[in-house]
Structure formats: structure tokens, C-alpha cells
Amino acid sequence: MSTSSVSDHDVRILPGERVIHVPAGENVLAAALSAGINLPHSCKSGHCASCRARLIAGQIEYPRGLPIGLTPAEAAAGAILLCQARALTDLVIEARRVRSVEQAEIKTLPARIARLERVGTDVMRLMLRLPAVEPLDFQPGQYLDVLLEDGRRRSFSIASPPHDRDLIELHVRLSPGGGFSEWLFTAAKVGELLKIEGPIGQFVYQESDRPKLLVAGGTGFAPIKSILRHVLEKRLPEMRGAAQRLDFFWGARTAADLYELPLVIAWSARDPELTVTPVLSDTAAAAVDLPRHLRGLVHEAVLASGRELARYDIYAAGPPAMIEAIRTDFPRAGALSDRLFFDSFDYAPR
Ligand SMILES: Cc1cc2nc3c(=O)[nH]c(=O)nc-3n(C[C@H](O)[C@H](O)[C@H](O)COP(=O)(O)OP(=O)(O)OC[C@H]3O[C@@H](n4cnc5c(N)ncnc54)[C@H](O)[C@@H]3O)c2cc1C
Numbered sequence: 001m002s003t004s005s006v007s008d009h010d011v012r013i014l015p016g017e018r019v020i021h022v023p024a025g026e027n028v029l030a031a032a033l034s035a036g037i038n039l040p041h042s043c044k045s046g047h048c049a050s051c052r053a054r055l056i057a058g059q060i061e062y063p064r065g066l067p068i069g070l071t072p073a074e075a076a077a078g079a080i081l082l083c084q085a086r087a088l089t090d091l092v093i094e095a096r097r098v099r100s101v102e103q104a105e106i107k108t109l110p111a112r113i114a115r116l117e118r119v120g121t122d123v124m125r126l127m128l129r130l131p132a133v134e135p136l137d138f139q140p141g142q143y144l145d146v147l148l149e150d151g152r153r154r155s156f157s158i159a160s161p162p163h164d165r166d167l168i169e170l171h172v173r174l175s176p177g178g179g180f181s182e183w184l185f186t187a188a189k190v191g192e193l194l195k196i197e198g199p200i201g202q203f204v205y206q207e208s209d210r211p212k213l214l215v216a217g218g219t220g221f222a223p224i225k226s227i228l229r230h231v232l233e234k235r236l237p238e239m240r241g242a243a244q245r246l247d248f249f250w251g252a253r254t255a256a257d258l259y260e261l262p263l264v265i266a267w268s269a270r271d272p273e274l275t276v277t278p279v280l281s282d283t284a285a286a287a288v289d290l291p292r293h294l295r296g297l298v299h300e301a302v303l304a305s306g307r308e309l310a311r312y313d314i315y316a317a318g319p320p321a322m323i324e325a326i327r328t329d330f331p332r333a334g335a336l337s338d339r340l341f342f343d344s345f346d347y348a349p350r
């Protein structure tokens with residue numbers, strides 16, 4: 001074991017006996033993922049706090065200062081965010097683990113573009129075909145990384161459910177100037193090969209006897225679609241009932257940005273346990289054809305709906321600002337922190 005601050009260090013991860021090697025300058029989360037340990041995480045930029053762990057022994061530093069997702073009091077009590085923490089000494093940490101996710105193998109695979117469909121104003125539905133002998137063993141809600149030629153990566157949630165083994169579906173929003181999405185919207189062709197790595201992430205649907213509240217902002221619909229299809233298409237008849245309610249709120253700027261709303265409305269017409277509430281943040285936008293929708297920010301619409309949040313398992317995916325608002329406002333309104341699951345769609349680190 002090494003002890004100097006400028007060199008590599010070893011990190012023991014509790015519970016369990018795994019020790020990983022963290023190269024100098026790398027954050028602890030990245031080293032764990034490289035070692036095949038799928039620790040909880042989402043945004044990788046210190047905002048969402050999904051990778052929160054407890055420092056049992058050793059010293060860390062945050063080269064860019066205390067991350068936004070951690071208060072000074074939490075840091076003083078020993079909480080650390082693994083996506084930002086660099087080891088100054090060998091460490092012992094206690095991390096949250098989701099066993100089923102941890103056991104899945106993270107694979108690097110070639111993926112051929114099978115279909116490209118523009119949906120909504122600035123979203124591309126990208127269908128990928130994986131090698132027939134190498135299926136991706138993922139859970140509803142997880143994401144994958146597209147590996148770019150310059151060594152960088154871009155994260156996208158898987159919108160298809162695990163039981164649909166034919167194609168992997170992604171919903172990619174156009175980010176002006178974006179290294180990957182601009183290429184996808186302007187130059188990508190059916191038949192081209194990408195390289196992907198996955199499955200990743202601990203934002204996964206967990207069976208329970210509680211109703212589910214699902215909140216999406218924009219393409220945050222992607223992992224929610226995987227969850228909805230998983231529940232609606234795989235649910236056993238005896239699992240139906242009030243406890244299995246699925247209340248889905250989908251927020252976007254305009255009606256055109258709710259790119260698959262007719263599909264979800266059709267599901268809810270067939271399955272009375274699913275309700276869908278569209279929420280438009282552009283309060284001036286026309287919404288002539290949009291049935292019973294609300295105006296404002298989606299998390300505020302959920303709060304104003306009067307739902308008793310303490311009864312629900314809550315899954316929220318979308319832009320960091322939405323996730324941050326939910327992370328602070330929902331527990332104050334009664335949501336239980338351990339039943340609140342986030343997927344924060346942060347930009348890839350520069
Ligand atoms: C777990 C996870 C799941 C995700 N799932 C999806 C998904 O399903 N669908 C989806 O559309 N997106 C998703 N995202 C977000 C997506 O990965 C990023 O938006 C990604 O950076 C887009 O790549 P790009 O190459 O198109 O754009 P980038 O090259 O990454 O950048 C896009 C534009 O934003 C600017 N930019 C970069 N960083 C910042 C910043 N910090 N603040 C403001 N502007 C910035 C750049 O200059 C550029 O103009 C997810 C992110 C995470 C972490």
C-alpha cells in the first residue's frame with residue numbers, strides 16, 4: 001500500500017472485501033467502475049449525490065472545491081462524493097450497493113445503428129443492434145456510455161425494457177455544439193458502428209408494494225419509458241391493484257417536446273393503473289391538441305397535485321436543475337429519502 005499524496009492509492013470498499021487501485025489524479029468512482037464495481041452514481045459532476053459514501057479511514061480532496069451535492073455539515077460528518085473525491089492516502093470507504101446491479105457485468109460492445117428517427121423538435125430516437133451473441137443484461141432505468149473516438153464518452157439512458165431483446169432504444173436530445181448529438185443529427189447513417197459500454201447506473205426500478213410516482217423532464221422520459229414498459233408488459237395479473245398505481249408526470253417546454261405522449265396516453269387508456277400528466281413550462285406556448293395538461297415546472301406540478309408523497313416510490317429523471325429541485329423540495333413535502341431515486345442528465349465532463 002502506498003501513502004504519498006501524489007501517487008496511486010488503494011481503496012478498500014465496504015461492505016465486502018474489494019480493494020481497488022486508484023491511479024493518481026483519478027476520482028474514486030471512475031476507478032471503481034474501471035475495476036468492474038458498479039457503485040451507485042448518476043451525474044458524475046458532484047451535483048446529484050447518488051455516489052455518496054462514508055469515509056471510514058484516510059484522506060481525500062476535491063480538486064474543484066466542495067461539490068454542490070454535499071453540505072459542509074455532511075462533509076464534516078464523513079460523507080464524501082466518490083465522483084469528485086481524489087485519494088490523498090489509502091482509504092477505507094463504506095458505499096451503498098445495489099446487489100443486483102453490482103452483479104451485472106459491464107461490457108464494451110460494438111453497436112450498429114439500426115434506425116434513426118427524429119421525434120419532437122430536437123430529439124432523435126436511436127435504435128442500436130448489438131451482436132446477437134452478446135445481449136446487454138440491464139435493468140429498467142440503467143444507461144450506457146457511447147465511447148467516442150477521442151476517448152471521451154457520452155451517457156444515454158436505455159429506453160427499451162430488458163425483455164425487448166431485439167434493439168436497444170435511446171432518446172438523444174440535440175445539444176447545440178454537442179460532440180455526439182450534432183454528429184447524430186447531421187451525419188450519422190443507418191448501418192454505422194458505434195462502441196458502447198454498459199449497463200451502468202443504480203437508477204433501477206425496484207419491485208415494491210407501494211404506488212410509483214414517475215417524473216421526467218424532456219428526454220428524462222427515456223429511462224421512465226423502460227420502467228413503464230417493464231411494469232406494464234411484464235406485470236403478473238395478481239400484481240395489479242391500487243398499490244401498483246403508476247402516476248407519471250412528464251414536463252417539457254412545449255407540447256412538441258413531449259415526443260411520445262400519444263403512446264403513453266394510449267397505454268393509460270388501456271391500463272387504468274397508469275395516469276399521465278403532461279406539464280408545459282413555456283406558459284405561453286400553444287397546446288391546442290394537448291389533453292388535460294398543466295403549466296409550470298414539472299416538480300411544482302407534482303407538489304401542487306396534493307399527492308401524499310410519503311406513500312410513493314418516486315423515480316425522477318431529467319435535467320440537473322429539475323433533479324436538484326426534487327432532491328430538496330420533495331423530502332420537505334413528505335417524500336421518504338430512501339424511496340426517492342434520481343437520474344440526473346448532466347453534461348459529460350469537459
Ligand atoms: C446518467 C445520464 C443519463 C443520460 N441520459 C440521457 C438521455 O437519455 N438522453 C439525452 O439526451 N441526454 C442524456 N444525458 C445527458 C447527455 O449525456 C449529455 O447531455 C451529453 O453531454 C450530450 O453529449 P453531446 O456530445 O451531444 O454534447 P456535449 O459535447 O457534451 O455538449 C453539448 C453542449 O453543451 C455545452 N456544455 C457542455 N457542458 C456544459 C455545462 N456544464 N453547462 C452548460 N453547457 C455545457 C457544450 O459546450 C455544447 O455546446 C444523460 C446524462 C447522464 C449523466
